[in-house]
Amino acid sequence: MLDLDELTITQGDFALEATLTVPQGGRVAVLGPSGGGKSTLLLGIGGYIATQGGMTWDGEDLSPLAPGARPISTLFQAHNLFPHLTVARNVGFGLRPDLRLGADGWARVAQVLGQVGLEGMGDRMPASLSGGQQSRVALARVLLRAQPLLLLDEPFAALGPALKVEMLDLVAQLADQNGLTVLMVTHDRADAERFAKDTILVAGGRAHPPMPTQALLANPPAELAAYLGT
Amino acid sequence: MLCLTLGTLAAVLMRAERGAGFGPGDWQALRFTLWQALWSAALSIACAIPVARALARRQFRGRGVLITLLGAPFILPTLVAVLGLVAVFGRNGPLNAALAGLGLPEVSIYGPWGVVLAHVFFNMPLAVRLLLQGWLAIPAERFRLAASLGFGPRQMIRHIEWPMLRATAPGAALVIFAICLTSFAVALALGGGPRATTVELAIYQAFRFDVDLGKAAQLASVQFALAGAAALLALRLSQQVTFGAGLDGTVARWDASGRGHRALDAFWLILAAGFLLLPLGAVVLRGLPGLTELPPVVWWSLWRSLWVALLSTALVLTLSLPLAVMATGKRGAWVEVLSTLAIAASPLVIGTGLYLMVFPFIWPGDVALIITALVNAALALPFALRSLLPQARSLAEDYGRLSASLQITGWPLWRWVILPRLRRPLGFAAGLTAALSMGDLGVIALFADPDRATLPLQMYRLMGAYRIEAASAAALLLLSASLALFWAFDMGGRANAGP
Numbered sequence: 001m002l003d004l005d006e007l008t009i010t011q012g013d014f015a016l017e018a019t020l021t022v023p024q025g026g027r028v029a030v031l032g033p034s035g036g037g038k039s040t041l042l043l044g045i046g047g048y049i050a051t052q053g054g055m056t057w058d059g060e061d062l063s064p065l066a067p068g069a070r071p072i073s074t075l076f077q078a079h080n081l082f083p084h085l086t087v088a089r090n091v092g093f094g095l096r097p098d099l100r101l102g103a104d105g106w107a108r109v110a111q112v113l114g115q116v117g118l119e120g121m122g123d124r125m126p127a128s129l130s131g132g133q134q135s136r137v138a139l140a141r142v143l144l145r146a147q148p149l150l151l152l153d154e155p156f157a158a159l160g161p162a163l164k165v166e167m168l169d170l171v172a173q174l175a176d177q178n179g180l181t182v183l184m185v186t187h188d189r190a191d192a193e194r195f196a197k198d199t200i201l202v203a204g205g206r207a208h209p210p211m212p213t214q215a216l217l218a219n220p221p222a223e224l225a226a227y228l229g230t
Numbered sequence: 231m232l233c234l235t236l237g238t239l240a241a242v243l244m245r246a247e248r249g250a251g252f253g254p255g256d257w258q259a260l261r262f263t264l265w266q267a268l269w270s271a272a273l274s275i276a277c278a279i280p281v282a283r284a285l286a287r288r289q290f291r292g293r294g295v296l297i298t299l300l301g302a303p304f305i306l307p308t309l310v311a312v313l314g315l316v317a318v319f320g321r322n323g324p325l326n327a328a329l330a331g332l333g334l335p336e337v338s339i340y341g342p343w344g345v346v347l348a349h350v351f352f353n354m355p356l357a358v359r360l361l362l363q364g365w366l367a368i369p370a371e372r373f374r375l376a377a378s379l380g381f382g383p384r385q386m387i388r389h390i391e392w393p394m395l396r397a398t399a400p401g402a403a404l405v406i407f408a409i410c411l412t413s414f415a416v417a418l419a420l421g422g423g424p425r426a427t428t429v430e431l432a433i434y435q436a437f438r439f440d441v442d443l444g445k446a447a448q449l450a451s452v453q454f455a456l457a458g459a460a461a462l463l464a465l466r467l468s469q470q471v472t473f474g475a476g477l478d479g480t481v482a483r484w485d486a487s488g489r490g491h492r493a494l495d496a497f498w499l500i501l502a503a504g505f506l507l508l509p510l511g512a513v514v515l516r517g518l519p520g521l522t523e524l525p526p527v528v529w530w531s532l533w534r535s536l537w538v539a540l541l542s543t544a545l546v547l548t549l550s551l552p553l554a555v556m557a558t559g560k561r562g563a564w565v566e567v568l569s570t571l572a573i574a575a576s577p578l579v580i581g582t583g584l585y586l587m588v589f590p591f592i593w594p595g596d597v598a599l600i601i602t603a604l605v606n607a608a609l610a611l612p613f614a615l616r617s618l619l620p621q622a623r624s625l626a627e628d629y630g631r632l633s634a635s636l637q638i639t640g641w642p643l644w645r646w647v648i649l650p651r652l653r654r655p656l657g658f659a660a661g662l663t664a665a666l667s668m669g670d671l672g673v674i675a676l677f678a679d680p681d682r683a684t685l686p687l688q689m690y691r692l693m694g695a696y697r698i699e700a701a702s703a704a705a706l707l708l709l710s711a712s713l714a715l716f717w718a719f720d721m722g723g724r725a726n727a728g729p
Contacts, residue, residue, distance in 0.1 A: 046631075046635065047634075048631055048634065066634065066637070067631070067634040067635050067637075068634055068635055068636055068637025068638070068639075069637060072635075073635070074631075074635045076631060076632065078628075079628045079629055079631075079632055080632060081632075082629065082632070082646070082647065082651075084650045084651060085646065085650075089646070093636045093638060093646075094636070097636055097637045097638040097639065097642050098641070098642040099642065099646060141636075145636075
């Protein structure tokens with residue numbers, strides 16, 4: 001369970017307050033107007049910007065941990081793969097940051113590549129793959145890293161609508177299989193409806209506790225209504 | 231780095247207090263240094279304006295080659311260029327032959343104006359590149375707007391080009407002024423005497439001929455103050471000097487398609503290309519016949535120069551890479567200060583300081599080559615940093631979070647992320663350093679005894695002994711070695727570098 005207790009995330013002169021919990025295995029959308037702090041929330045939880053206040057995962061304090069030491073995998077908006085390294089190496093970082101994998105390790109890399117539908121593509125360079133395939137490489141690495149919390153900062157925003165739906169379904173399927181807790185930033189209500197039972201509304205400098213997505217969208221508070229145009 | 235710049239300066243200052251007073255000759259040197267730097271900057275900019283404008287508004291075959299050629303003087307050994315200029319503008323050169331044919335008096339390349347000419351040769355291309363950047367930075371929309379308003383060339387200059395020049399030209403001029411202040415090799419070869427001695431040259435003379443260390447130290451302090459002030463000013467005023475990225479486009483113009491304008495642009499481009507190519511061509515032509523008969527001592531000096539160059543390169547790489555990576559972090563401002571210091575330092579000042587420091591312990595001639603490599607590394611470091619910093623910054627921006635999220639730190643970070651991503655600028659920086667160090671004639675002139683000369687020093691000796699054929703062959707050798715080193719490192723950075 002992710003527990004944020006009077007957490008303040010400061011980025012420049014912008015501050016975001018958050019007091020909320022996300023249960024184990026939850027799939028939660030993060031929705032709100034642009035510039036409202038959706039990405040800031042994820043960057044704070046990930047450890048990339050400074051935070052003050054309580055932040056625990058299953059009772060373990062996250063604040064003192066470096067980003068890579070947290071029980072978290074993150075997919076960013078862009079730059080999720082090293083363009084100069086092969087697909088297999090990019091995925092292999094999920095197992096060991098020094099890439100000393102041994103035969104067993106590389107076999108596991110090949111196996112997770114198969115799981116995301118990229119069998120035998122380990123030797124390709126990222127640039128030779130399509131956008132959707134590149135996203136799958138990043139997801140394969142998430143599987144190998146095997147951390148319980150997955151943060152998605154609109155990683156599929158550059159994909160076409162059909163491909164985005166395909167990727168969200170794949171994430172949902174993998175999250176179910178592996179018991180992952182997922183926080184997904186989106187500015188598209190359809191994404192939230194499709195993917196997340198609950199939604200965190202981020203607006204006016206606050207990240208509100210998760211509410212059922214259907215109810216929130218059916219009866220949006222004023223700030224969300226203005227953004228959604230309903 | 232700090233030791234090299236500030237430590238040597240301290241050694242110099244301590245010694246300078248005990249020096250004799252500032253004589254009339256020293257004032258003369260100071261005056262000449264300022265005078266020649268001023269003229270060199272002014273003439274470089276004045277010639278660069280029409281050339282840059284022609285490059286900005288004309289698309290022609292060979293334009294890319296010409297722009298690459300404009301970058302060449304930077305890695306060209308000074309003495310090689312001087313020899314080429316002497317061949318073209320000297321007593322037996324085509325210029326004086328033409329003047330004699332017209333019944334006009336002969337001009338001499340030796341003396342104050344020769345020094346200025348050589349400086350224009352080196353810095354006019356730099357000025358062209360800086361101004362060209364300014365021209366290409368003018369938004370295309372503005373030219374379209376001007377065309378829609380029916381601007382002729384005159385209004386174009388008044389409303390668009392002149393404001394741009396007013397913003398960029400002073401900075402470019404100041405950079406060139408600062409570079410020319412520390413001129414040594416050019417003044418050594420073409421100047422000298424009471425009318426054409428720079429402060430740097432005066433340091434060398436006080437050191438080498440008068441063996442007056444106090445006076446050398448005193449001149450070195452003056453030089454440091456001079457170059458430091460100019461470098462700080464230039465840094466404040468100038469935009470970053472880049473090395474050729476983004477100079478391929480031209481701007482679409484509708485105002486200068488007339489035949490007269492075309493002819494004018496062609497004239498300036500041909501003049502600039504000729505000014506750069508003729509001296510180099512002369513070096514190649516005169517050097518070729520002598521190559522097979524070079525004395526063994528020249529080959530030995532080539533060997534020494536090679537390892538000085540490689541040692542400097544290794545030093546610069548081991549210093550600049552961590553500095554560039556550090557500059558992207560919280561203490562980034564430090565690195566900028568450090569590289570400014572290195573620009574302000576002149577080789578002769580550092581050399582004097584080192585001499586004063588090691589003299590009590592060892593005979594400086596014994597460590598001449600190591601000191602040369604060290605000083606060359608210090609001088610090349612700011613340029614290496616400049617080519618590395620932009621890439622290091624974008625590396626941190628684009629892949630810093632990804633690396634952190636995967637806990638890639640320490641050696642794996644270097645091996646899998648930093649080194650492969652910075653390979654191209656690293657290769658370029660290495661090539662630049664190797665070529666600069668190979669062609670440098672500065673601190674080595676202070677220290678070396680005859681059997682420890684580097685190739686540029688050996689070449690200078692051949693010139694001094696009027697063995698022009700052998701000097702030309704040595705120049706060709708030096709030119710080839712410098713370019714080959716640059717090419718090898720730069721290519722090494724590009725080959726299989728991937729996306």
